[in-house]
Amino acid sequence: MLAKRIIPCLDVKDGRVVKGVNFVNLRDAGDPVELAALYDREGADELVFLDISASVEGRATMEEVVRKTAGEIAIPFTVGGGISSVDDMKRILRAGADKIGINTAAVKQPELISAGARKFGSQCIVVAVDAKYNEAWGEWEVYTHGGRTPSGIKALDWVRQAESLGAGEILLTSMDADGTKDGFDLPLTSAVSSSVSIPVIASGGAGKEEHFYDVFTTGKADAGLAATIFHYKEISIPELKQHLSGKGVDIR
Amino acid sequence: MAIAIVDYGMGNLHSVSKAVERLGDEPLVTGKREEILAADGIILPGVGAFGDAMEQLRATSLDKVMKEAAELGKPLLGICLGMQLLFSKSEEHGHHEGLSILPGQVVRFESGAYKVPHMGWNSLTFTKPEHPLFAGLQEGHVYFVHSYHVLPDQSSDLLAVTDYGRPVTAIVGRGNVHGMQFHPEKSGELGMSLLRNFLALTR
Numbered sequence: 001m002l003a004k005r006i007i008p009c010l011d012v013k014d015g016r017v018v019k020g021v022n023f024v025n026l027r028d029a030g031d032p033v034e035l036a037a038l039y040d041r042e043g044a045d046e047l048v049f050l051d052i053s054a055s056v057e058g059r060a061t062m063e064e065v066v067r068k069t070a071g072e073i074a075i076p077f078t079v080g081g082g083i084s085s086v087d088d089m090k091r092i093l094r095a096g097a098d099k100i101g102i103n104t105a106a107v108k109q110p111e112l113i114s115a116g117a118r119k120f121g122s123q124c125i126v127v128a129v130d131a132k133y134n135e136a137w138g139e140w141e142v143y144t145h146g147g148r149t150p151s152g153i154k155a156l157d158w159v160r161q162a163e164s165l166g167a168g169e170i171l172l173t174s175m176d177a178d179g180t181k182d183g184f185d186l187p188l189t190s191a192v193s194s195s196v197s198i199p200v201i202a203s204g205g206a207g208k209e210e211h212f213y214d215v216f217t218t219g220k221a222d223a224g225l226a227a228t229i230f231h232y233k234e235i236s237i238p239e240l241k242q243h244l245s246g247k248g249v250d251i252r
Numbered sequence: 253m254a255i256a257i258v259d260y261g262m263g264n265l266h267s268v269s270k271a272v273e274r275l276g277d278e279p280l281v282t283g284k285r286e287e288i289l290a291a292d293g294i295i296l297p298g299v300g301a302f303g304d305a306m307e308q309l310r311a312t313s314l315d316k317v318m319k320e321a322a323e324l325g326k327p328l329l330g331i332c333l334g335m336q337l338l339f340s341k342s343e344e345h346g347h348h349e350g351l352s353i354l355p356g357q358v359v360r361f362e363s364g365a366y367k368v369p370h371m372g373w374n375s376l377t378f379t380k381p382e383h384p385l386f387a388g389l390q391e392g393h394v395y396f397v398h399s400y401h402v403l404p405d406q407s408s409d410l411l412a413v414t415d416y417g418r419p420v421t422a423i424v425g426r427g428n429v430h431g432m433q434f435h436p437e438k439s440g441e442l443g444m445s446l447l448r449n450f451l452a453l454t455r
Contacts, residue, residue: 001416003373003375040440072270074444075440076435096266121299123369123371199367252373
């Protein structure tokens with residue numbers, strides 16, 4: 001059986017990690033390559049880099065970060081942020097990323113999912129979905145542009161469509177839970193996991209070790225992703241894994 | 253110690269090459285017969301489809317070089333598709349002849365309760381724990397990404413398996429020829445240790 005995965009997420013801008021990083025044992029805590037290598041040593045199962053650079057120069061820098069990271073770590077990693085064409089995908093995969101994440105661009109042109117899957121294989125294509133509960137619908141809605149723009153699309157419809165187009169994985173962020181540290185959005189994660197047969201990475205809301213247990217059991221997620229709680233050492237990955245393993249979750 | 257990483261135009265060789273470098277050996281990404289045969293060890297990587305890969309190997313005559321290297325007793329490691337190519341045939345998108353360095357065939361996972369591709373961290377069971385590849389190591393998880401798996405004709409060629417609704421060939425070996433279905437260069441400490449043990453066989 002496949003082990004449940006623990007995934008730290010690094011927000012990178014112009015080649016630097018931007019979300020709070022508080023590692024005392026790093027020479028340069030803002031260096032994404034060094035931080036990635038540390039997470040690898042600590043037992044992270046995978047990494048996600050989110051490139052939030054706005055400029056062309058920033059994106060070129062990201063490519064260099066990917067190339068260096070690929071040479072330094074021995075776990076798979078995904079790169080997302082600003083990827084809007086098959087050429088962008090190729091550039092990042094060539095640099096050494098294992099998977100690429102697409103979000104807004106996939107909503108705007110869903111054929112990008114099928115084009116990428118055909119060219120590089122479904123295992124390389126992660127569709128990132130930002131979802132927020134819509135009271136009027138009694139359902140979750142997909143948001144684009146970093147959560148700023150409601151798309152009018154139902155999240156459960158969208159993940160099913162993404163799967164049928166060839167997505168290999170869904171990276172699901174609950175905008176309602178994100179930043180609360182009150183736990184992952186279990187109803188949303190469970191609903192999405194039940195709607196597709198590809199793996200689902202749950203993101204947003206993790207604050208305690210138990211939250212990961214909940215999202216792997218009640219939420220039926222295949223992986224749990226978080227950023228600041230790992231960066232600030234509020235949760236240590238080795239302890240988290242020990243905790244989960246003690247409760248019978250299959251962990252590497 | 254030079255380790256040839258066979259370049260036949262398929263997939264990204266950067267991660268494998270850097271992993272060899274981190275373990276203290278000198279990677280040489282090459283498609284040249286002389287360089288491959290002069291190396292202390294050979295790694296055959298591979299990402300993509302079996303048929304395309306064999307076509308590329310034949311077009312560059314590297315299929316013959318690989319067989320030659322195997323016969324010369326060079327330590328050889330096939331990774332992922334590179335392991336599958338060592339076998340006799342594959343049913344991936346039609347029927348394709350492989351390198352036939354090891355007897356056996358490559359078949360698709362039956363669809364059912366288990367998702368295809370088999371992707372993620374799965375645990376190894378060493379079926380031949382005394383093999384030098386496992387020196388000093390304990391069983392653990394490694395990282396798989398594949399939709400087809402190998403059925404070796406001879407169970408004696410099987411060194412480790414993983415469980416994915418059925419026993420799945422994870423590591424094979426016969427004499428100087430080895431194969432790993434997972435990506436050791438993406439499999440954390442255990443993956444790097446397995447690679448280190450292979451490199452030790454080239455000294």
